[in-house]
Structure formats: structure tokens, C-alpha cells
Amino acid sequence: MSISVGEIFTYIIQIKLILLFSFISCALIAYVHFLWRKRKLIIKSWNMPGPLNLPFVGGAYLFMIRPEYIYNRLTRMQQDYPDIGKIWFGSKLVYFMTKPEYIEKVLGSTKLVAKSDFYQTIIQYIGEGLLAAPVPKWKKHRKIIVPTFNQKILESFVEVFAEKSLILNEILDENVGKELNILRVLSRCTLDILCDTAMGLKYDIQRENANYEYKMDKVMQLVFLKLLQIWNHIPFVWRLLGYEKKIQGYLKTLSDLIDKVIQEKLEIVMQKKNSTYIEEETKKRMVFLDYIIESNEFTSIELRDEVFIFLFAGTDTTASALSFVFAVLGMFTDVQDKVLEEVLSIIGPDKTPGFEHLHQLHYTERVIKETLRLFPVGAFFLRYVSQDTDFGDFVIPKSSHVYFGLVYIHRNPKYWPNPLKFDPDRFLPEEVAKRHPCTYIPFSYGPRNCIGRYYAMMNMKVIIATVIRKFRIHCQYKKIEDIKLKTNITLRFRDGAKVSVTRRDMSNN
Numbered sequence: 001m002s003i004s005v006g007e008i009f010t011y012i013i014q015i016k017l018i019l020l021f022s023f024i025s026c027a028l029i030a031y032v033h034f035l036w037r038k039r040k041l042i043i044k045s046w047n048m049p050g051p052l053n054l055p056f057v058g059g060a061y062l063f064m065i066r067p068e069y070i071y072n073r074l075t076r077m078q079q080d081y082p083d084i085g086k087i088w089f090g091s092k093l094v095y096f097m098t099k100p101e102y103i104e105k106v107l108g109s110t111k112l113v114a115k116s117d118f119y120q121t122i123i124q125y126i127g128e129g130l131l132a133a134p135v136p137k138w139k140k141h142r143k144i145i146v147p148t149f150n151q152k153i154l155e156s157f158v159e160v161f162a163e164k165s166l167i168l169n170e171i172l173d174e175n176v177g178k179e180l181n182i183l184r185v186l187s188r189c190t191l192d193i194l195c196d197t198a199m200g201l202k203y204d205i206q207r208e209n210a211n212y213e214y215k216m217d218k219v220m221q222l223v224f225l226k227l228l229q230i231w232n233h234i235p236f237v238w239r240l241l242g243y244e245k246k247i248q249g250y251l252k253t254l255s256d257l258i259d260k261v262i263q264e265k266l267e268i269v270m271q272k273k274n275s276t277y278i279e280e281e282t283k284k285r286m287v288f289l290d291y292i293i294e295s296n297e298f299t300s301i302e303l304r305d306e307v308f309i310f311l312f313a314g315t316d317t318t319a320s321a322l323s324f325v326f327a328v329l330g331m332f333t334d335v336q337d338k339v340l341e342e343v344l345s346i347i348g349p350d351k352t353p354g355f356e357h358l359h360q361l362h363y364t365e366r367v368i369k370e371t372l373r374l375f376p377v378g379a380f381f382l383r384y385v386s387q388d389t390d391f392g393d394f395v396i397p398k399s400s401h402v403y404f405g406l407v408y409i410h411r412n413p414k415y416w417p418n419p420l421k422f423d424p425d426r427f428l429p430e431e432v433a434k435r436h437p438c439t440y441i442p443f444s445y446g447p448r449n450c451i452g453r454y455y456a457m458m459n460m461k462v463i464i465a466t467v468i469r470k471f472r473i474h475c476q477y478k479k480i481e482d483i484k485l486k487t488n489i490t491l492r493f494r495d496g497a498k499v500s501v502t503r504r505d506m507s508n509n
């Protein structure tokens with residue numbers, strides 16, 4: 001029996017129709033299943049405003065744009081839905097809030113300390129250190145780590161901040177008059193400082209050319225892409241695009257540094273154990289890594305994860321914040337002159353900055369705070385809502401997530417009049433007292449806030465004081481509006497910092 005060409009054609013059409021029908025049916029069943037599984041969240045969040053959600057992807061289609069524009073879109077979303085809004089990101093219900101009272105309710109709670117599932121990507125590549133750790137581990141580790149940054153220990157770090165800032169000055173001196181990649185120079189400096197202070201190991205990272213900061217930046221860019229571009233959640237697509245190979249390549253160099261840090265430290269600890277005489281000096285220099293090793297509470301993987309998270313959270317953030325401070329000082333010469341004047345009057349023209357000086361640098365501190373208001377380098381973070389939480393007018397249901405985007409929170413005209421004006425006096429104590437504490441949260445807020453905030457402030461003051469006495473800082477941007485932002489987890493200049501330095505003639509500054 002022979003089959004005609006026409007019949008073959010009809011069969012093919014029929015098979016195609018069956019396949020199409022099966023596909024649509026499967027998609028429909030999957031979608032109904034999704035709606036059924038998420039019914040409680042859907043019903044409870046029904047009246048909350050937010051952008052249009054499409055089946056399967058929710059509002060994630062909004063982020064199908066060039067990565068450098070994603071943060072702007074997130075900021076616009078906060079602006080479009082004042083106080084609070086919601087978006088479905090795939091199967092995740094995410095609230096974004098800007099009203100300080102709401103923010104306080106979440107961040108101030110001792111019950112809502114879990115990080116959102118979005119941190120799984122951080123865990124996958126950087127590990128389960130404090131920043132992303134699940135709650136039981138976080139509680140145990142935070143209790144051990146907090147005392148390793150107490151005032152006495154911080155005080156002993158000032159000497160290192162100053163010593164490493166002098167190397168930074170040498171590097172700046174070699175680059176006088178050139179437009180610098182200031183973020184890179186500062187990242188090397190803060191990494192050098194962190195290895196010496198928190199890890200107790202002396203390296204010469206500022207002079208070495210290992211490019212740790214470059215690779216860390218790349219890792220963060222890729223983590224950010226994986227977080228916010230939903231197709232990257234599919235492992236096959238992520239690999240196909242070549243991102244897995246790239247990120248593993250960058251991670252290799254960072255892993256080598258972490259292994260080196262831990263290996264050297266363990267050797268020192270062993271030597272100490274085997275020696276009957278422990279020098280007073282060694283005892284005095286016990287720091288973060290010594291304490292966590294000697295606590296015997298960390299497995300080798302946990303130790304590695306904590307070192308990694310501190311190398312990232314403690315260096316990239318501070319360097320990024322400083323790069324914005326430098327840009328601001330370069331843009332507003334009157335502010336720069338006032339900072340210099342304060343540094344000269346409190347520390348003097350040549351004296352090494354000491355702990356006793358730092359709390360007297362009031363104006364410098366206000367400049368740093370105002371910079372962190374406009375450029376909150378820990379640009380966003382998320383929490384997981386582990387129980388229904390009543391906000392009076394509405395309830396945020398269990399199993400949803402909350403997104404905090406700091407640029408909009410810090411530039412919200414409702415709480416910050418003339419928000420783009422750079423005005424350090426917003427941080428005079430009497431002005432601060434007028435505001436709700438959650439209008440300004442550069443170091444987050446509540447029990448899971450930044451563990452290194454005092455360290456960071458002291459580190460920044462020493463670096464600024466050291467640099468400003470030797471160099472005049474210049475920046476090509478003229479006003480805050482000119483600085484376009486992007487983020488790779490931490491905040492960055494979209495078009496570079498455009499900062500340069502010239503030597504200061506101290507006879508007329």
C-alpha cells in the first residue's frame with residue numbers, strides 16, 4: 001500500500017498540531033499547578049500594587065536589558081510605587097519597601113533575619129559565610145565574630161591603616177596628573193589592609209600584580225547577572241553562555257589567595273601551639289582569623305567561607321565608598337578644602353593619623369556619611385519573610401521576600417529635601433535626630449547589620465586624611481546628577497570615576 005505525498009504532508013501537520021497542543025497543555029498544567037501552589041501568596045498580595053506580571057516570569061521581563069541598566073530599573077520601580085510595592089520574580093513574590101517605618105519592621109526584627117533565596121547564588125560561588133549564612137549558622141558565627149571587631153582590636157588596626165595608606169600615597173604619586181582607575185587602586189589598598197588587620201598577615205597586595213580586585217569584580221558582575229536575569233537560573237543556559245567557565249576561572253585566583261591565607265595562618269597557630277613561650281606581642285595581635293581558628297567551632301569549609309566573605313565584604317565595599325568620596329571631594333572643592341583644614345588642625349601636616357584623632361574628624365565623617373547617602377555602595381539586599389508579618393494596613397505573607405534598594409531610599413524627596421544636593425550638614429546631630437533611623441541605612445539596620453561598619457569608617461578616615469594632605473583631588477564630573485550608576489552587587493560608576501590627583505603645594509595648599 002503506497003502513501004501519497006499529500007497524506008504525508010497531512011500526517012506531518014497532524015503531528016505538529018499534536019506536539020503544539022501537548023506543549024500548550026503542559027504549560028497550562030504547569031501554570032495552574034504554580035497558581036495552586038502559590039495561591040496563598042497570590043491571594044494575600046492581591047491588592048498590593050506593582051508592575052505587570054506575565055505568566056511564568058512574573059515581572060522578571062523588566063530586567064531583560066543590558067546589565068548596567070538593571071539597577072536603574074529597580075530604582076524606578078521603587079519610585080513608581082511609593083512606600084511599598086510587589087513584583088513576582090519567576091515563582092518568588094518580592095516586596096520592595098521605601099517607607100522607613102516598614103523598613104524598620106523588617107530589618108529591626110529579630111525574627112526576620114533569614115536571607116532571601118536569592119543569596120543561593122552567593123552561597124554557590126562565595127560560600128556560606130556570615131553574609132549569606134542560614135539563620136542557625138549565622139547566629140552561632142556572628143556571636144563568635146562580633147567580639148573580634150571590638151574597640152580595642154579596632155584601635156590596634158589604625159597603625160596598619162596608616163602604614164598601608166602611605167603605600168597608597170606612593171602609588172598616587174607615581175600617577176600624578178593621570179586619570180586613574182581609582183577604584184582599582186583603592187581596592188588593592190583595602191585588600192592589603194584587610195589581610196593585615198583581620199587576617200594578621202603581611203602581604204604587598206598594592207604592589208603585587210595579582211589582579212585580585214579585578215577578578216572579584218568580575219565574579220560579582222556574574223553573580224549579579226545570575227541573580228537578576230531569570231534565564232540564567234537555568235543551569236544549561238548559564239553554561240551555554242559560557243558564564244560558568246568564566247566565573248570558575250576568576251574564582252580560581254581568589255581561591256588561591258584564600259588557601260594561602262588559611263595555610264599560612266594555620267602554620268603560625270601550629271608554631272604557637274608547639275612553642276612553650278608565647279610572646280606578649282603575638283597575644284596582643286590576635287585578630288579575627290586567630291580567634292575563629294582558636295574557637296574550634298568552625299569546620300575547614302566554614303573557615304574558608306568566612307575568610308572569603310570578609311575578603312569580599314570588607315574590601316570591595318570600602319574601596320567603592322572611597323572612590324565616591326574621592327569623586328565628591330574632586331567635584332566640590334569647598335568641601336575638599338574644609339576636610340583638609342580639619343585634618344590639618346586635628347592631626348597636623350605630617351603626623352601619622354592615630355586612633356585619638358579619628359573621633360575628632362567630625363566634618364570628614366559627615367562628608368563620608370553624605371557620600372554614602374548618595375552612593376550607598378551596599379546597593380541592595382534582600383530578606384526572607386519566614387512568618388506572616390502584620391504592617392497594620394496589610395500583611396506580608398510567609399515565604400515572600402523583601403528587597404531594599406538603597407539609592408532610592410536615600411534619595412527619596414519625601415525624607416531628603418533637595419536630595420541631589422551634596423550637604424554634609426544633613427548629618428549634624430540635630431538634623432539626624434529629626435529623621436527616622438531607617439531613612440538612612442548604608443550599613444543595613446538591626447540584628448543583621450554590617451559587622452564591619454566601625455572598621456570601615458575608621459579605615460576611610462585614615463585613608464582620606466593621609467591622601468588629602470599630599471594631594472589635591474580632581475574629578476571631571478561637575479554635579480551629582482552627572483554620575484550615572486550601575487551595580488555588580490556593590491555600587492559602581494557607570495562611566496568610571498574620572499578622578500585624578502595633583503601634588504599639593506603645602507605653602508598654599
Ligand code: HEM
Pocket residue numbers: 130131132138142198309310313314315317318321376377378380381382441442443444447448449450451452453455456
Ligand atoms: C563602606 C563600607 C561598607 C558598607 C557600605 C557595608 C555595607 C553592608 C551592608 C549593607 C550589609 C548588609 C548586607 C545584606 O544584608 O545582605 C553588610 C553586611 C556585612 N558586612 Fe559590610 N559594609 C562595609 C564594610 C564592611 C567591612 C569593612 C567589613 C569587614 C571587615 C564588612 C563585613 C560585613 C559582613 C560580614 C556582613 C554580613 C553581616 C551579617 O549578615 O551578619 N563590611 N555590609
